[in-house]
Amino acid sequence: MSRPAEYGRRLPSPAAGGVVEAVEPGSPAARADLRAGDIIMSVDGSRLRDVIDWQWLADGFECELAVLPPNDVEARVVIRREPGEPWGVSFTETVFDGVRTCRNRCAFCFMTQLPKGLRRALYLRDDDFRLSFLQGNFITLTNLSDDDVARIDEQHLSPLYVSLHAVDPEIRQELVCAQEDRALERFDELLDAGIDLHVQIVLVPDVNDGAVLQESLDWLAQREGVLSVGIVPLGFTAHQKRFAGSFQERSAARAVIDAVAPWQRAMRDRDGCSWVYLADEFYLNADVEFPPAEEYDAFPQYENGIGMARDFIDAFRSAGPEITSAVEHLPTGVPVTLATGELFAPVLARELAALVAGGQVAVVGVRNEFFGGNVSVAGLLTSADLARDVAGTPANGIVLLPGCIANADGLLLDGASVAGLGTALGREVRLLSCDAGGLLSGLRDVAENPPSPKE
Numbered sequence: 001m002s003r004p005a006e007y008g009r010r011l012p013s014p015a016a017g018g019v020v021e022a023v024e025p026g027s028p029a030a031r032a033d034l035r036a037g038d039i040i041m042s043v044d045g046s047r048l049r050d051v052i053d054w055q056w057l058a059d060g061f062e063c064e065l066a067v068l069p070p071n072d073v074e075a076r077v078v079i080r081r082e083p084g085e086p087w088g089v090s091f092t093e094t095v096f097d098g099v100r101t102c103r104n105r106c107a108f109c110f111m112t113q114l115p116k117g118l119r120r121a122l123y124l125r126d127d128d129f130r131l132s133f134l135q136g137n138f139i140t141l142t143n144l145s146d147d148d149v150a151r152i153d154e155q156h157l158s159p160l161y162v163s164l165h166a167v168d169p170e171i172r173q174e175l176v177c178a179q180e181d182r183a184l185e186r187f188d189e190l191l192d193a194g195i196d197l198h199v200q201i202v203l204v205p206d207v208n209d210g211a212v213l214q215e216s217l218d219w220l221a222q223r224e225g226v227l228s229v230g231i232v233p234l235g236f237t238a239h240q241k242r243f244a245g246s247f248q249e250r251s252a253a254r255a256v257i258d259a260v261a262p263w264q265r266a267m268r269d270r271d272g273c274s275w276v277y278l279a280d281e282f283y284l285n286a287d288v289e290f291p292p293a294e295e296y297d298a299f300p301q302y303e304n305g306i307g308m309a310r311d312f313i314d315a316f317r318s319a320g321p322e323i324t325s326a327v328e329h330l331p332t333g334v335p336v337t338l339a340t341g342e343l344f345a346p347v348l349a350r351e352l353a354a355l356v357a358g359g360q361v362a363v364v365g366v367r368n369e370f371f372g373g374n375v376s377v378a379g380l381l382t383s384a385d386l387a388r389d390v391a392g393t394p395a396n397g398i399v400l401l402p403g404c405i406a407n408a409d410g411l412l413l414d415g416a417s418v419a420g421l422g423t424a425l426g427r428e429v430r431l432l433s434c435d436a437g438g439l440l441s442g443l444r445d446v447a448e449n450p451p452s453p454k455e
């Protein structure tokens with residue numbers, strides 16, 4: 001393409017369109033002279049709202065793009081490709097016209113319980129079917145329009161992930177507080193359109209457990225296309241006054257496990273899969289061993305904290321001889337601290353103790369006082385809590401943290417850096433990938449690259 005000759009109409013500012021992040025050298029996009037920073041506004045005259053539109057509209061061998069380069073002058077660009085050839089273009093965002101946010105006022109909304117001053121992205125209350133399709137984010141369906149349903153149907157955006165919580169209208173009103181609640185109707189419209197759904201139920205003690213939960217599961221089990229149901233306990237911080245408990249008591253967690261077990265057995269008989277799954281917290285709080293991996297049926301709600309512990313344990317045990325060897329090769333005089341959330345720490349300590357005698361590697365469960373409440377996962381730890389609970393470990397050692405604790409820039413939730421945490425602690429702090437393989441690599445790395453000796 002000859003850029004200047006094809007440029008024409010000036011546009012004030014793009015209402016939508018995807019900003020090109022990178023162009024693969026030699027690709028069709030590169031041959032058409034697309035460049036990073038260009039905004040692709042439309043494909044064959046159809047406006048581009050997100051990467052789904054891009055994949056949908058640009059699925060042929062040739063199309064005409066409206067491209068807005070950084071100098072704000074629009075161009076028409078024809079791109080062509082051979083069969084099987086990718087376009088070679090990536091975008092800076094997945095959604096181009098703004099993430100849709102929710103209009104609900106859920107009683108348990110975690111975002112409204114957050115203290116001020118955290119990373120901005122944490123406060124985003126997204127309820128966007130596109131992110132549900134692309135990333136597995138749960139949506140409530142209360143903010144879905146007829147046009148949205150038509151688009152989901154047309155582009156067959158399946159599966160989607162739906163937060164349902166309850167089917168009883170009064171309980172739904174109490175929990176979700178939607179301005180207009182047509183979620184159950186939407187749910188059936190999507191199923192009728194052939195869209196598969198993964199469902200989440202946030203379980204709130206004495207609200208949607210017990211008979212309400214049984215009613216919800218019964219309603220869901222009657223519907224083909226409901227691929228899985230994940231039940232997670234209410235999460236609450238100390239920055240609210242409404243909730244004080246959420247199945248932390250052993251008996252309360254055990255009661256939920258017992259209430260769901262008959263459903264799992266019945267659905268295995270009927271459909272060959274457990275279908276309804278409980279978050280790891282229920283087993284940890286009940287002090288009940290996690291179900292075997294095969295009962296998680298390929299972990300359909302892994303990212304929802306369902307089956308992560310089982311997966312870790314199995315991988316850890318498989319890598320047992322290598323982990324033992326890695327610990328034996330640690331440099332003498334370098335104590336290693338594995339710091340993680342309070343909830344998971346006992347599991348990690350137990351698995352480690354079964355492999356190696358205590359001594360050089362210790363597990364520390366960090367208490368989350370920043371959020372308080374029942375927040376006990378590693379991913380929500382902040383620098384003050386880490387510094388407090390790790391400070392008592394040997395000063396000549398090294399601290400290994402799960403990578404989910406920091407963002408891509410190495411910043412913790414409160415904006416402190418991992419490097420700064422190490423400075424405050426007076427010892428080296430490293431991040432690990434949050435799985436058994438990551439732990440093994442981290443231990444090997446300490447052996448190969450021990451921390452510099454203190455002066």
Ligand code: SF4
Binds near residue numbers: 110111176
């Ligand atoms: S739908 Fe999600 S983000 Fe919106 S209020 Fe409810 S819990 Fe919060």
